[in-house]
Amino acid sequence: MTMGVPVYKRILDLFEAEGVNTLFGIPDPNFVHMFAEAEARGWSVVAPHHELAGGFMAEAVSRMTGGPGLCIGTLGPGMANIAGAIQCAKVENSPVIFLGGQRARITERRVRRGRIQFVRQEPLFAPSVKYSASIEYADQTDEIIREAIRRAMSGTPGPSYVEYPAHVLLAELDVPDPLPPKRYRLVNQGAGATEVAEAAKLIREAKSPILLVGHGVHTSRTQAPVKELADLMACPVIQTSGGTSFIPGLEDRTFAYGFSPAAVEAVVKSDLCVALGTELGEPVHYGKTRHWAEYEANRKWVLVEQDPVAIGVNRPIDVPLVGDLRGVVPQLVGALRESPRQPSADLDRWIEEDAEELAQLAENAPTGRTPVHPARFVVEATRAFPEDGILVRDGGATVIFQWTYSQAKPRDVIWNQNFGHIGTGLPYAIGASVAEGRTRPVMLLTSDSSFLFHIAELETALRAGVPLVCVVGVDHQWGLEVGVYKRTFEQPSPQPGVHWSKDVRFDKVAEGFGCHGEFVEKEDEIGPAIERSLASGRPAVVHVCIDPKANSEEMPKYDEFRTWYAEGTQ
Template sequence: MTEITVGELLARCLQAEGIEMMFGIIDGAHIPFTVHAPKYGIRHVNCRHEEGAVHLAEGYSRTNGKPSVVIASPGPGGANMLAGISSAHAEGHPIIAIACTRRRLTTDPERGGAWQATNLVDMAKPITKYSGLVRQPERLPEMMRAAFRAALTGRPGPVFIAIPDEMLGMKIDDEKIPVYPSSQYRMTNMGAGDPAWIEQAAELLANAKRPFLHAGKGVLWADASKEFIELSDYLAAGMSTSMGARGAVPEDHPRYFFVFDMQASSLAKNEADVILVVGSRLGEYDGWGSHPAWGKPSEQKTIQIDVDANSIGLNRPVDVGILADAKSALKAILSKVKEKRQARTEMEDLPRYRELTQQTQMQGFQFLMAEPTRGLNPGQMVFNARTFFPRNAVTVLDGGNTTLWGVAFNQIFEPRSFLYSVKMGYLGTGVPFAIGAKLAAPERVVYCITGDGAVGFNIMEMETALRENAQIIVLVAVDDGWGMERSAHNFGGVPAEQQQGVNISGEMRYDLIAQGMGCYGEKVDSVGELPAALQRAVDSGKPALLHVTVDSVLNTDPPGYKQFRYVRTL
């Protein structure tokens, strides 16, 4: 008989799932686990806040497509983690959240007055796909399997496991508690789906005169961008992506319709005779898949591919629903389409659609060329950053109006190169998302464009970046206020002197805060200073933060703001 601690057993469970990195703040109860983690190839990243730790894990998962682990202490540590878990739940990120509870003698059930006794398991249930308390050491592997199965089956999402703190130090006979690899207890690839469905989809697409393809984040999770584009190219079909799936198609592809190119995109989608939706629920910022953003379902055929049966036909009725892995299904459809027709060389009416695209671009150009009276035009800040950084750089956006400028003037060219809290608009995710992305892909450049309000939430994680040698470049658009709230007041006709809760101290120096943590910091007050400042930030070899003064008046009217408000009313 070989005895190991339950903590070491937990490390074995995580190793079996390929976990190489975990995030969070270590509690004394974790020691029987954390001392063994390196032996099982698991690196711990010490963070400054448990919510920030979850956001780091989200950035890590989004960039490499793997699940991430976050650990937290009993009571307040676990409660802090729940805020981040709500982000992962909304965005569909497979986060394995593990928190200790205080000893069962006083907390299971809670006797009243117990220190740090919090019912985290029930609190986590509405924002996770699985939440459970391990009551017997022998059931730990089983419950970890249940957690990973839930996190990675169908639409990805977070799970929560609570472990009493005294349990991790208990000894157990490891020969009696086997740990299985993922292939032995859960489906790791759903395959291409029912051949009859594939045949129907291929028939519709092969005979379509105006096919159109739309990618959601499921295309990225399935690593199916190549297959998505190959099918589109063979059919000469138009393409679009959801906001979260930006990068699934290079945004300079000749048949790609950008998210802000609403006139051209809506017209192409309305005139399409067959729509193929892959890995998307067609949510609010996809216009719910409804007219006028899309054609009427009665007048065009819709094919939908998804790993989650609950997502098929959710917001738009379908003619063919394919429950399958996106990569496998797209390969199978293309193979069948090739049997039925020759490749098409031109998209119907593309020049007519591009006339509308040019009109949209000219409107955007007006935003970009507006002269600031103070600091930089926010669009120029974004445009210069995109021009400076390489094509395959990872872009992270955070904030309100700052994000709208970032979406408009920062093209994305490769998969897993764009991180933003799309469904939640969760402020404060930018810096930790960027750190997680850099840890997942250390060979890639990672830069974050954020607002001064948003950066304040988790700016202390810059010290985490320094300690973990994660060189990220953060551009903070400083307008000394909550920009989108100013816009809302202006839009509602509220005079500036009557606007409440929109200002932040103009004395703040975010570059000095970064310097105080040992990072590189610099203040930029004109567009001419920005390229050299970016170069100095890169050359520093450290995590860097640029305090970029932007014109507060220009910042209240970013491109896409009116469309943003319109979509929210649909």
């Protein structure tokens, strides 16, 4: 038993027991003690210029570590600013714990008007989180923080909100050592032995199985056991739009659902789909329409899902494996190790065809244009992607071009797929780098419209020592929305709200922050500019002038993208 531990220290103790050692936020009076203590313990303490960006940074940490992210918001306006990050974490299934400052309860319960910097926050956030609570009494600290983490990490992951009012700020506790996670929540939960055996039997009997991997494989950090499973299944790996990180050793047989002809053929021909880390939502057509429809009656499904309530919602499942990927995938590996499958008959051909298509896309991307065609912009930028780097995506049209034309196959790709919240790229890049100890280079491939959301965080990147290069395609417009105007109305038509000044120079803005800047007008300048940026030793911005007409009118495979929204929205 440790005597006289202040609440703010106990909160840090409880997060340290979960392996958390990063803290994002702008400290208000409720949190200055916590910030000073975290700094003294050697935590990475990062104060952004906007609380919303801090929330996105914490979310990136959760994606890169598989554990909870931690972000604080000052009472009133700080928590109002952070609300968008809470919504995003909910839709992106990210286990982020948001701590909100608040005035003392005696102030809240007074019959008063004209109170400063005050709003009742918890009722506002409760609908957007998996769990919300307030530490009303100091001796509730352990149970509330543990419950926040338990809920965030259990079932479908998501955010929790804990209010930290001023009246418990310096209260002291007599407490035992913090419990390890496995003592108060499920950790690496496995599935039932009967179900695992049944799934293994289906895999062994399948003629043309596929592995469908989603966002959860990356965020659970289960790439190594999934690689073992894919090797034993000897089948293609189909990426959802959220699962775009490449598993080391599987790069050649990983195909993008809907955007790769090899993926489409593999899906259509499949007689078994083993789905890992995905909700089987709109971007994969619920696993039953479009590419799945032709042989739907002949295909079996194995779904690994941590939330039992999600089983069978979007489509029937033959063998549900309820549990954490970290527990279930090794079970499948163990069940198949003595009897691996022979490679699928078409696997070598699909690998060859997918590689040929990627090379053909790079060759056929329009060249010799000034401004640079956005397809060529993506090809040249991703060819210069640094070895062992982290790729962060952001934007609308720019991301659509990246799906098709990217020449890089990183093991860590982060973007906002489910919520579609643009502007997250720069905060995500900072948070991902901090989570990795700032040891790996980070490339943000984005557009001017998205980059402007949180451009002030360039200074945060500089102060935090993040090895980051931001490659920004600049067309001085909302490219995706301009395209919608052009498809919706007869031309020429007015396009209000989607164009802005052409005098903005992002390289000069970067230099104003003390970062490195590069200005690029020609495609053959992109790679060298990225190399100089990486060598600069500072966060860098490469301003690349791209063709606005092509960016709004020539998005590749846009009709496939539109099918995600076909049900009741077109």
